Amino acid sequence: MRRLKKIALSIFFIFVVIALFILSYGYFLKPKYDGEIRLNSIQKETTVYFDEYGIPHIYAASQKDAMTTLGYVHAQDRLWQMELMRRIAPGRLSELFGSLMLKNDKFFAGLGIDEDSEKAIAQLDKNSESYQLTMAYLDGINQFLEEGPTPIEFQLVGVKKEKFTIKDVYNIFGYMAFSFAMAQKSDPLMTDIRDELGMDYLKDFGIDGSLAHTKLKSFKGKSETYSEISKSVASLLENSPIPPFIGSNSWVVGPQKTKSGKVLFANDPHIGFSQPATWYEAHIVTPDYEMYGYYLAGTPFPLLGHNRDYAYGLTMFENDDMDLFLEINNPENENQYQTKEGFKNYQIIEKIIKVKDSSDVVLKIKKSHHGPLMNGLIDGLKEDKPISMWWTYLQHKNQILDAVYALSHAKNVDDFHQSIELIAAPGLNIMYGDAKGNIAWITSGKLYKMPENVNPNFILNGANGEDEEKEYYDFAENPYAINPEWNYVYSANNQVEPIDDYLYPGYYLPEDRAKRIVQLLESKNDWTKEDFMKMINDTQSSVAPSIVQSILTGINQTNLSETEKTAFNELKKWNGSNGLTDVAPTIYNQFLFYFLKNTFEDELGEDRFKILLSTHLLKQMIASQIANENSPWWENSSTKDKIESRTEILSLSFKQAIAQLEKKLGNQVPSWTWNKVHTIEHKHPLGEVAALRNYFNVGPFEINGSNEIINNLMFTFTEAGNHQVTAGPSTRRIIDFSDIENSVSILPTGQSGNPLSKHYDDQAVMYNEGKFRKMKMNRKEIEASSRKLVFKPKSK
Known part of the structure; x- marks a missing residue:
């Protein structure tokens, strides 16, 4: 029994020494703010x-x-x-x-x-x-x-x-x-x-x-x-x-x-x-x-x-x-x-x-x-x-x-x-x-x-x-x-x-x-x-609601499931807000991915489609292209002897988006809130090493905002619908x-x-809260x- 106590005390002593070393070493490495x-x-x-x-x-x-x-x-x-x-x-x-x-x-x-x-x-x-x-x-x-x-x-x-x-x-x-x-x-x-x-x-x-x-x-x-x-x-x-x-x-x-x-x-x-x-x-x-x-x-x-x-x-x-x-x-x-x-x-x-x-x-x-x-x-x-x-x-x-x-x-x-x-x-x-x-x-x-x-x-x-x-x-x-x-x-x-x-x-x-x-x-x-x-923290889009109305008029509403009808109505009443508890931006951005994929990927191929997603030109043309019934991009080059229509592409994209969101978030549309899919993590180069991630990276956090609004917290469209913010305001100054x-x-x-x-x-927390x-x-x-x-x- 005494021997076990000695071993335990020895182990405790070693841990104390290690802890003291880490603390003193860490103190030495800290920036000096006084003295x-x-x-x-x-x-x-x-x-x-x-x-x-x-x-x-x-x-x-x-x-x-x-x-x-x-x-x-x-x-x-x-x-x-x-x-x-x-x-x-x-x-x-x-x-x-x-x-x-x-x-x-x-x-x-x-x-x-x-x-x-x-x-x-x-x-x-x-x-x-x-x-x-x-x-x-x-x-x-x-x-x-x-x-x-x-x-x-x-x-x-x-x-x-x-x-x-x-x-x-x-x-x-x-x-x-x-x-x-x-x-x-x-x-x-x-x-x-x-x-x-x-x-x-x-x-x-x-x-x-x-x-x-x-x-x-x-x-x-x-x-x-x-x-x-x-x-x-x-x-x-x-x-x-x-x-x-x-x-x-x-x-x-x-x-x-x-x-x-x-x-x-x-x-x-x-x-x-x-x-x-x-x-x-x-x-x-x-x-x-x-x-x-x-x-x-x-x-x-x-x-x-x-x-x-x-x-x-x-x-x-x-x-x-x-x-x-x-x-x-x-x-x-x-x-x-x-x-x-x-x-x-x-x-x-x-x-x-x-x-x-x-x-x-x-x-x-x-x-x-x-x-x-x-x-x-x-x-x-x-x-x-x-x-x-x-x-x-x-x-x-x-x-x-x-x-x-x-x-x-x-x-x-x-x-x-x-x-x-x-x-x-x-x-x-x-x-x-x-x-x-x-x-x-x-x-x-x-x-x-x-x-x-x-x-x-x-x-x-x-x-x-x-x-x-x-x-x-x-x-x-x-x-x-x-x-x-x-x-x-x-x-x-x-x-x-x-x-x-x-x-x-x-x-x-x-x-x-x-x-x-x-x-x-x-x-x-x-x-x-x-x-x-x-x-400077405004999350309202002045353009997205009009894009949505153009989308909705192009979707074939026959044979919509109950979930699809609920999602359709969420978009219909959307005012363009991108707050944490808003549902419409989750649906809208998932839809945009499938719309872009179904419109452009067949002509461009997978690699060039991914390149297009990262360009400013793509952002410029979304609104006008969605509204253009005569766009040559509506034609699906992979289908033989058939011209795809704007309605077919928009309807297919909407159904795919809802199916993906059901799979990811369940079938209760009101629970598809933006905070569940729009997140931010500030990554340190050494945070790419899994063991160092928690030490060097900051986050992840849920965050409001979106692409091309004043609170411009940017992400690339993905099929998975994990809208991980990669860029945004590097400071907000007034x-x-x-x-x-x-x-x-x-x-x-x-x-x-x-x-x-x-x-x-x-x-970090203040920034995310707009403070x-x-x-x-x-x-x-x-x-x-x-x-x-x-x-x-x-x-x-």
């Missing part, structure tokens, strides 16, 4: 107050000291995210994850972002304030890298620490710019449809010329299944550990339409969800500068921000700034390609991609004057049909660092407007409001006009010299509205007005969100911050210039990327509710 740290490079003591959500409020004697401190605190919360972000563009993820990321690395290494970053840095003015502050920020990151604890992800994956450089900053901005582009997803698929099915099949997409102001010419040829490009690029972005930028909402209301007589500003950029979340918040105060900003990991200046004088944010312009060209090789020399002037030599570059626990991979990259060949960078392309990628971002002087610096240091609305000219790509809708009552919507991007007979929605002819001609607009021609007479501006990735009677090509999203925003803004002239808080110190915001999970920090997920927290700017209030971390200069 004192000594830093090189700062000239005077700098104080950081971390509020109750872990947001740093940095009070410094100079901007340079503030930026060094920002780099340090940013790194202690987000170093792992920074590491991933800086590795994507140069193709260095395989060093962490092995061959699993080799496809991503080959593609991005071949694009040329890394080389463009080097070129941009060589042209920088090293005496400029933007450069000096960037170097101070990097110095702060690197001091944490050297002296701070190593994040647990580094230890699990086995990452060797490397100092951050200014090229990392440019590469991060370069990846962001690429993730905005849509041509590589859509153009190859549209080319296949044109070549295999004919232009009539493109009328429902609006790219046959029927919705354009120009005559379009197709470069017809034998089908080469170019949609392999769409498939591969979509897969690479979906499997990237850092999610792409997708859409966004923003609206700014002038003094004439607010209760307070001051500007109100709202913005919620739509980005793929991940853990940690995209944005890092920080509030900087110096004698000559103040900014409450939202930062990408590893970047020194905020893309979203506000202070007491002005606020700015962004959405995607969705303009077309990328073209794909079919090159023609010299039959006598595969290293040459045809141009209008004759054959030219490809530029040939070799790169080494290091792969963890495997041999290095030698990547051979060919470039025409248009850009890099996709052949060899992605799977499925034949070597004798080279496809090159032309991208605005790589074709013009890269001034992105100066641009983002200028946005966060503007003096007035005119100064802000002019700074946007520095952004050649990506195309953005940049929103602005200020304390003086000014409001603005301004588009960025080097815009151009193509010849009338060239349709940029298809792969172009790289040999004739005509398809590459571009007439560039002056920046003054970029669409904008400053203090319009209707007293508000907005953007929801919708089509912009024609420029000089030219409807600028792009991959715009449907009218749904824009229409709802305008409906709401027009209805009131006494807007308040509280009204905006409700509006700036009230009548009460600037009580403006509000929220993040999807939390401020910290360190799973040991209590701020890793402390905003907000203050973006504090009052120093006394901040000091009263914060922990204090003091940074002192190291003694020399």
Whole structure:
């Protein structure tokens, strides 16, 4: 008996020791939110107050000291995210994850972002304030890298620490710019449809010329299944550990339409969800500068921000700034390609991609004057049909660092407007409001006009010299509205007005969100911050009810079962709401999958149908295609000697949807509530390992919202009907210039990327419930509710 007690005590003692070790080890790895740290490079003591959500409020004697401190605190919360972000563009993820990321690395290494970053840095003015502050920020990151604890992800994956450089900053901005582009997803698929099915099949997409102001010419040829490009690029972005930028909402209301007589500003950029979340918040105060900003990991200046004088944010312009060209090789020399002037030599570059626990991979990259060949960078392309990628971002002087610096240091609305000219790509809708009552919507991007007979929605002819001609607009021609007479501006990735009677090509999203925003803004002239808080969480569709009525008129109502009749009536009375307990959105979205599958899959095949589901073009055409009785897509190519009618497709799709929902949720239609099928989980790259999922991932949660409503919580249609949200508002911000110190915001999970920090997920429930927290700017209030971390200069 005594022996058993000794054994039990020994085991207990071992567990206590292990527990103490884990606790002490975990404590060591946590971010440091109070106490004192000594830093090189700062000239005077700098104080950081971390509020109750872990947001740093940095009070410094100079901007340079503030930026060094920002780099340090940013790194202690987000170093792992920074590491991933800086590795994507140069193709260095395989060093962490092995061959699993080799496809991503080959593609991005071949694009040329890394080389463009080097070129941009060589042209920088090293005496400029933007450069000096960037170097101070990097110095702060690197001091944490050297002296701070190593994040647990580094230890699990086995990452060797490397100092951050200014090229990392440019590469991060370069990846962001690429993730905005849509041509590589859509153009190859549209080319296949044109070549295999004919232009009539493109009328429902609006790219046959029927919705354009120009005559379009197709470069017809034998089908080469170019949609392999769409498939591969979509897969690479979906499997990237850092999610792409997708859409966004923003609206700014002038003094004439607010209760307070001051500007109100709202913005919620739509980005793929991940853990940690995209944005890092920080509030900087110096004698000559103040900014409450939202930062990408590893970047020194905020893309979203506000202070007491002005606020700015962004959405995607969705303009077309990328073209794909079919090159023609010299039959006598595969290293040459045809141009209008004759054959030219490809530029040939070799790169080494290091792969963890495997041999290095030698990547051979060919470039025409248009850009890099996709052949060899992605799977499925034949070597004798080279496809090159032309991208605005790589074709013009890269001034992105100066641009983002200028946005966060503007003096007035005119100064802000002019700074946007520095952004050649990506195309953005940049929103602005200020304390003086000014409001603005301004588009960025080097815009151009193509010849009338060239349709940029298809792969172009790289040999004739005509398809590459571009007439560039002056920046003054970029669409904008400053203090319009209707007293508000907005953007929801919708089509912009024609420029000089030219409807600028792009991959715009449907009218749904824009229409709802305008409906709401027009209805009131006494807007308040509280009204905006409700509006930014709005779950009502302004378009879906009319689509539903079009569907219902096309369904054959004879021989409907009782369950089908009940479901039919749920749709009939639906007002477009997508709340947790609504039933109609469950039926509607399940129906949409079967409608899309029955309409498009027989012509496209399974793989290309899946590609179509991920494009903006599909979202654009659903409403018009459902209503179009003469659409060629109604014909089912798999049925012999029979033309399928719109009624047959809609009726079949409705019956299949109800059968699937009965199987999944039972036969009681009132129990088919939206919360049972619409869920969200914020996934960490290491959460893909089952044993680590609960430790690193946040969720899953039931959540309201849906595709293409203001509360745009996005998912891809699936037969199973598990609408797992993959993207949505990366933050919701509302700036009230009548009460600037009580403006509000929220993040999807939390401020910290360190799973040991209590701020890793402390905003998740609030976000799901549509709640907000203050973006504090009052120093006394901040000091009263914060922990204090003091940074002192190291003694020399």
